[in-house]
Amino acid sequence: MTKTIRVGVPGASHDVVIGYDILQYLPRALRRVGVGPTIGVVTDSTVARTWLGPLRRALEASGHSVIPVVLRPGERRKTLQTVGSVCGRLLRAGVGRDGCILALGGGVIGDLAGFVAATYQRGIPVVQVPTTLLAQVDSALGGKVGVNHALGKNMIGAFHQPTLVWSDTACLRTLPRRELIGGLGEVVKYGIISDRRLFEWLESNLDRVFALSAAGLRFVVERSASIKARVVAADEREHGLRVILNHGHTVGHALEAAAGYGRLRHGEAVLLGMRIEAQIAAWMGLLSEEHRRRIVGLIDRVPVAAPRLSLARVLGHMGRDKKNRRGVMRFVLATAIGRVQVVERVDPALIADAIRASVRTRG
Numbered sequence: 404m405t406k407t408i409r410v411g412v413p414g415a416s417h418d419v420v421i422g423y424d425i426l427q428y429l430p431r432a433l434r435r436v437g438v439g440p441t442i443g444v445v446t447d448s449t450v451a452r453t454w455l456g457p458l459r460r461a462l463e464a465s466g467h468s469v470i471p472v473v474l475r476p477g478e479r480r481k482t483l484q485t486v487g488s489v490c491g492r493l494l495r496a497g498v499g500r501d502g503c504i505l506a507l508g509g510g511v512i513g514d515l516a517g518f519v520a521a522t523y524q525r526g527i528p529v530v531q532v533p534t535t536l537l538a539q540v541d542s543a544l545g546g547k548v549g550v551n552h553a554l555g556k557n558m559i560g561a562f563h564q565p566t567l568v569w570s571d572t573a574c575l576r577t578l579p580r581r582e583l584i585g586g587l588g589e590v591v592k593y594g595i596i597s598d599r600r601l602f603e604w605l606e607s608n609l610d611r612v613f614a615l616s617a618a619g620l621r622f623v624v625e626r627s628a629s630i631k632a633r634v635v636a637a638d639e640r641e642h643g644l645r646v647i648l649n650h651g652h653t654v655g656h657a658l659e660a661a662a663g664y665g666r667l668r669h670g671e672a673v674l675l676g677m678r679i680e681a682q683i684a685a686w687m688g689l690l691s692e693e694h695r696r697r698i699v700g701l702i703d704r705v706p707v708a709a710p711r712l713s714l715a716r717v718l719g720h721m722g723r724d725k726k727n728r729r730g731v732m733r734f735v736l737a738t739a740i741g742r743v744q745v746v747e748r749v750d751p752a753l754i755a756d757a758i759r760a761s762v763r764t765r766g
């Protein structure tokens with residue numbers, strides 16, 4: 404049984420289909436959305452080991468010509484240089500404007516392959532087939548695609564909505580625990596920003612997610628994807644509401660970049676970012692002590708080992724955050740479980756103290 408969530412983006416509405424063991428049915432869905440015969444499947448070597456074979460067989464059996472592009476895994480590959488080499492591979496294989504990119508993997512592959520699709524021959528369709536919890540609940544939805552720059556996370560990118568998102572929760576069976584934790588960071592985020600019931604469910608059922616319970620995973624993927632779809636449909640280009648999806652990210656992105664890409668998973672950085680931002684909100688009198696304690700309590704049940712970080716580097720990265728306006732940092736702070744508010748002009752000393760209270764720093 405599958406669940407379909409419609410993302411109602413003007414001019415680019417599409418479905419997110421969620422189900423267990425559904426890769427084999429993807430070709431039928433591709434026909435329905437009019438995807439052409441040639442598909443560049445961008446993936447990484449870890450994902451390819453288990454999931455490329457079955458997908459490729461299903462696609463070829465239904466008459467598609469598949470160009471596999473298998474990259475080395477990891478955040479450090481999310482660069483313009485990799486974009487160039489993927490484009491080279493597609494050009495050499497003769498993929499034209501009637502071709503399509505299929506991103507099979509986690510958020511790194513989804514962001515990178517999506518950016519290739521946004522720019523290759525001025526744009527071709529992309530189908531997102533997310534294989535990590537993080538990608539199924541967040542990155543594969545919403546059309547933000549891009550790559551990192553040495554000076555900042557996701558600094559080069561585009562909006563390019565997928566033609567279809569196909570989330571097979573069976574893929575999560577092979578996910579290492581650390582990657583599950585990364586995904587949980589974004590799930591906890593949805594609870595904090597807009598879904599008190601989801602937050603309470605996590606407080607009671609976190610173990611079911613760690614145990615890879617099929618029903619538990621399906622619940623969190625469906626619930627999270629529904630929230631993201633609603634927010635993106637209301638504000639695709641982040642002129643307003645969509646900024647709430649960046650809760651925990653003002654600090655989180657800076658921690659991730661300061662640690663050096665790949666050392667701290669994105670979702671791990673977001674967990675720490677939300678912990679720190681809850682402290683900032685409480686110190687500013689925006690969040691009650693009871694809700695701060697519950698937020699921190701849930702986050703601390705999801706183990707994250709942060710390296711020692713240079714405080715100056717973290718603050719430097721925060722100064723270049725994409726949400727900043729006229730050089731002023733913007734935070735999306737929790738005001739209660741299920742509610743957030745955009746806040747500017749936070750005392751830098753308070754930010755530094757909150758960071759020091761959650762991660763080991765130097766400098």
Ligand code: NAD
Pocket residue numbers: 447448449450476477478481508509510511512514534535536537538541542543544545546547548557574575576577578579582585586668669670
């Ligand atoms: P990832 O893509 O690096 O995947 C994590 C690891 O899991 C990789 O080593 C991968 O090979 C492996 N893996 C993937 N699927 C697997 C499976 N089914 N079984 C076993 N191993 C598997 O990391 P991620 O956490 O999925 O994504 C993080 C990226 O997503 C970051 O670059 C972040 O910036 C981006 N992101 C983007 C958005 C967006 O809106 N576009 C939102 C959130 C995060």
Ligand code: GLY
Pocket residue numbers: 541544545547645648649
């Ligand atoms: N992950 C933030 C967004 O999609 O807007």
